């Protein structure tokens with residue numbers, strides 16, 4: 119052994135000891151980090167688990183969709199800025215699915231691209247159901263820029279983040295308002311889209327952005343054009359609870375319940391001179407339970423590089439007068455009704471032909487008894503007079 123060898127030996131030993139100590143230290147640190155320890159299961163893809171980002175999941179339809187996804191064993195992340203949704207709905211879902219890796223809530227605004235990108239880089243989403251939107255026709259005529267920003271620009275932000283992070287599937291919430299007032303009923307998916315209010319136009323533009331993007335992408339895309347959504351969870355866990363300040367723009371079901379509860383003096387029916395059998399507007403009312411079922415079926419059948427566009431409706435038009443009668447029966451309250459002139463941006467008659475979604479996704483509306491859907495929703499309203507409580 120020469121002089122240099124004698125000096126090297128303890129050095130090598132020291133390095134080995136140091137390496138072992140460092141390795142043990144690193145393993146300890148990694149074990150403490152949530153991703154490795156398994157507590158943050160949202161940031162890693164897991165074989166056999168589909169992680170769905172539900173935007174607007176604190177809202178009416180998004181919360182019902184999240185409930186159904188959780189029931190079907192999906193992993194769910196809800197993102198919402200609570201501008202219109204209810205933390206109370208999220209709390210109900212958290213109470214039902216408290217196990218690690220089932221549901222997480224992220225508070226944030228989809229108009230903030232930096233936030234959106236951070237959320238996508240910190241979470242391993244497999245699919246996005248993009249519900250978040252402002253969604254009142256009347257309000258959109260008063261605040262059009264808000265609608266273009268919140269619906270069109272935010273969808274672009276979400277889509278860009280999805281593309282950048284390689285998310286494979288998008289289910290997009292669109293609306294029959296993108297068709298405007300077509301001459302021919304029922305509306306099929308190929309009916310030309312000429313929206314007549316900023317809400318419908320903003321959604322149509324968002325659809326166009328998605329469609330253009332899809333031409334050169336392998337993302338699986340489903341665009342669902344809903345008709346008028348009513349009802350609530352048949353087990354009474356969730357309901358529709360719009361903010362009081364939105365009452366004046368409100369949808370007919372919410373207004374009807376408020377009139378029945380006495381929160382507002384009566385129901386205002388706008389437009390009695392339309393070219394329809396009883397002069398009031400005709401709509402296609404789809405129960406939220408059926409609607410979320412359509413989303414789950416769309417998610418299951420979404421194919422890479424393909425776009426599916428589907429109407430989600432019952433195929434049956436009901437007049438506003440019919441709706442009011444069903445509401446009176448469901449609530450048992452003789453609601454006072456004021457008949458007023460038309461609302462700007464509204465249309466006479468809209469109902470779907472849902473045969474494409476039946477043919478291709480094997481989906482059909484099951485909850486088609488208007489009075490029954492309203493009775494279910496009324497039960498929740500009666501027992502939640504203050505909605506979900508304070509936001």
Ligand SMILES: NC(=O)c1ccc[n+]([C@@H]2O[C@H](COP(=O)([O-])OP(=O)(O)OC[C@H]3O[C@@H](n4cnc5c(N)ncnc54)[C@H](O)[C@@H]3O)[C@@H](O)[C@H]2O)c1
Pocket residue numbers: 173174175176177178179180197198199200201202203204226227228229248249250251252253268272291292293294343344345346347348369
């Ligand atoms: N309700 C209907 O009859 C109907 C019909 C057709 C289409 N749609 C579409 O369905 C979707 C859901 O509608 P809804 O009735 O549940 O509305 P909602 O107002 O109850 O829910 C929308 C949710 O999105 C959230 N949100 C809005 N802007 C956001 C933002 N910038 N960032 C994060 N979250 C935001 C709100 O806080 C709210 O929780 C919307 O895209 C709407 O256009 C609804």
